[in-house]
Amino acid sequence: MHSSTLHSDVQVALLNKIHNRTAQVFVLGLGYVGLPLAAQFAKSGFPVTGLDIDEAKVARLNSGTSYIQDVDSREIRQLVEDRHLLASGDFTRLASADVVIICVPTPLDKSKKPDISYIVSAAEHIQASLCPGQLIVLESTTYPGTTDEVLLPMFEETGLRLDRDFFLAFSPERVDPGNPTYRTENIPKLVGGVSQESTALAVELYSTVVTRVHPVSSARAAETAKLLENTFRSVNIALVNEMAQLCRILNIDVWEVVEAAGTKPFGFMKFYPGPGIGGHCIPLDPYYLSWKARLHGYEPRFIELAEEVNTRMPDYVVDLVVEALNSQHKCVNGADVLILGVAYKPDIDDYRESPALKLMQKLHRRGARVRYSDPHVPVLPLLADGKSYILQSQTLDEQTLAAADCAVIVTDHRAFEWHAIARHCRLLVDTRNALATYRDDSHVFHL
Numbered sequence: 001m002h003s004s005t006l007h008s009d010v011q012v013a014l015l016n017k018i019h020n021r022t023a024q025v026f027v028l029g030l031g032y033v034g035l036p037l038a039a040q041f042a043k044s045g046f047p048v049t050g051l052d053i054d055e056a057k058v059a060r061l062n063s064g065t066s067y068i069q070d071v072d073s074r075e076i077r078q079l080v081e082d083r084h085l086l087a088s089g090d091f092t093r094l095a096s097a098d099v100v101i102i103c104v105p106t107p108l109d110k111s112k113k114p115d116i117s118y119i120v121s122a123a124e125h126i127q128a129s130l131c132p133g134q135l136i137v138l139e140s141t142t143y144p145g146t147t148d149e150v151l152l153p154m155f156e157e158t159g160l161r162l163d164r165d166f167f168l169a170f171s172p173e174r175v176d177p178g179n180p181t182y183r184t185e186n187i188p189k190l191v192g193g194v195s196q197e198s199t200a201l202a203v204e205l206y207s208t209v210v211t212r213v214h215p216v217s218s219a220r221a222a223e224t225a226k227l228l229e230n231t232f233r234s235v236n237i238a239l240v241n242e243m244a245q246l247c248r249i250l251n252i253d254v255w256e257v258v259e260a261a262g263t264k265p266f267g268f269m270k271f272y273p274g275p276g277i278g279g280h281c282i283p284l285d286p287y288y289l290s291w292k293a294r295l296h297g298y299e300p301r302f303i304e305l306a307e308e309v310n311t312r313m314p315d316y317v318v319d320l321v322v323e324a325l326n327s328q329h330k331c332v333n334g335a336d337v338l339i340l341g342v343a344y345k346p347d348i349d350d351y352r353e354s355p356a357l358k359l360m361q362k363l364h365r366r367g368a369r370v371r372y373s374d375p376h377v378p379v380l381p382l383l384a385d386g387k388s389y390i391l392q393s394q395t396l397d398e399q400t401l402a403a404a405d406c407a408v409i410v411t412d413h414r415a416f417e418w419h420a421i422a423r424h425c426r427l428l429v430d431t432r433n434a435l436a437t438y439r440d441d442s443h444v445f446h447l
C-alpha cells in the first residue's frame with residue numbers, strides 16, 4: 001500500500017471504494033482483452049459495466065453468451081444474472097464510473113503508422129463525462145507517450161486537474177489467448193501512472209484482481225515495456241525463421257537444432273520457426289515503437305529487419321509448395337491446395353493478421369484452388385486479387401485429404417489427427433513440425 005502518496009479526500013474516497021469493491025468499474029472495448037478483464041473484475045465483486053460500440057457484442061453478453069473462447073458463457077450468464085456485469089452501448093453511463101479501463105484496438109493505418117483513433121474516440125467519451133474522483137487506465141498497446149501526451153491534455157481540457165480531480169495510468173495487457181496456464185489473474189500486471197498518485201491508485205485497483213502488480217516510474221515506461229516484450233518476440237521469431245531457411249540449404253533439421261540449443265539451462269530461450277507472424281500484437285506492435293523512434297530521428301534497424309524477415313515467410317512457404325508440387329510433376333496453377341489451420345496460433349479462433357491469409361492470397365494469385373480446414377474457424381472472409389470471398393471450413397475426412405494436390409500445415413491445432421493427415425494426403429508441406437515423425441517421408445516437405 002502506497003499510503004505516503006495518498007492524501008486528498010478524492011483519493012481516499014476512491015481507495016476506499018476499491019478496497020470495499022464498490023467502485024464502479026467501466027471497461028471500454030469488450031474484445032479479446034476487455035471481456036476477460038471485465039469478467040475478472042466482476043468475479044472479484046466489483047460492479048462492472050462493459051461499453052462497446054458493437055451492438056451485437058453488447059446484446060450477446062446481456063443474454064449471457066460469451067463470444068471469446070477463453071471466457072465461459074456459463075460464467076458470463078451468472079455474472080449478468082447476479083448484476084455484477086452489464087454490457088451497454090450508452091456512453092453517458094460513464095458519468096457514474098469510478099474506474100474506466102480502455103481496451104480498444106490499436107491497429108496500423110495503410111502506411112503502417114500507428115492508428116490511435118479508437119483510443120481517441122474512447123477518450124472523447126470519457127472526456128464528455130469526466131467527473132472528480134475517477135481513475136482512468138489505458139490498456140491498449142500503444143507508442144510511448146500516448147497516455148501523457150494525448151490522453152492527459154484531453155482530460156485537462158475539461159478544467160479538471162490531474163491528482164486533484166482525476167488520476168491516469170497505463171497498464172499493458174499481457175493476456176495470451178488460448179493459454180491454459182497464464183490467465184488474467186496470474187499474469188503479473190505492470191502499472192505506470194502519469195503521476196505517483198495515479199500509479200498508487202492503479203496498483204491498489206489491480207491488486208484486487210491479479211496476484212502480482214509491478215509498478216514502474218511512469219506511463220511511458222509501462223508503454224515501452226509492453227512494446228519491448230512484443231518486439232523481443234518478433235526479433236527472436238525472425239532469427240529462428242532465418243535459421244530455418246539456412247538449415248534447409250544446409251540440409252539440417254532446424255527443429256532438432258532448436259531442441260538441442262534449448263537444453264542449455266541459461267542464456268537461451270526456445271523460439272520456433274513458422275509460416276509468419278499473426279494476431280493483433282506481434283505483427284503490429286513493433287511498428288508503434290519504430291514509428292516513435294523515427295519521429296526522434298532514430299532508425300530502428302533491428303526491429304525493421306525482423307519485420308522484413310517475418311513478413312517474407314508466407315512467400316517462402318509458397319516456394320516450398322511449388323517445390324513440393326514440382327516433385328510430383330505438377331504446377332501450382334490449377335493445383336488443389338488445402339490449408340490446414342487458419343487461426344494465427346493453435347487452439348484459438350482468432351485469424352487476425354494470420355499468415356494463413358497471406359499464404360492463401362499468394363497461392364490464389366498463382367492460380368491454385370485454395371480450400372481450408374480449421375475446426376475453430378468455420379467461416380473465413382478472404383480478400384484476394386481485389387475480390388472478397390467467403391470460404392467455409394472443409395470437414396477433414398479421408399476424401400477431402402485425398403482430393404488435395406498438396407496440403408499445407410499452417411496451424412498445429414490439437415484437434416488435427418496428424419497420422420490420418422499424413423496417411424491420406426498425397427503431398428504435404430509442414431510449417432509447424434507437426435509431422436516430425438515423417439521427416440524421412442518423401443511426400444512431406446518440412447520448413
Ligand SMILES: NC(=O)c1ccc[n+]([C@@H]2O[C@H](COP(=O)([O-])OP(=O)(O)OC[C@H]3O[C@@H](n4cnc5c(N)ncnc54)[C@H](O)[C@@H]3O)[C@@H](O)[C@H]2O)c1
Nearest residue numbers: 029030031032033052053054103104106121122140141173
Ligand atoms: N488480443 C490479444 O491477444 C492482445 C493481447 C495483449 C494486448 N492486446 C491489445 O489490447 C487492445 C485490444 O485488443 P483486442 O484484441 O481486445 O481487440 P478486439 O478487436 O478484440 O476488441 C476491441 C473492442 O473494442 C471495441 N471498440 C472499438 N472502439 C471502441 C470505442 N470507441 N469504445 C468502446 N469500444 C470500442 C470493438 O468493438 C471491440 O469489441 C489492443 O491495443 C491490442 O494491441 C491484445
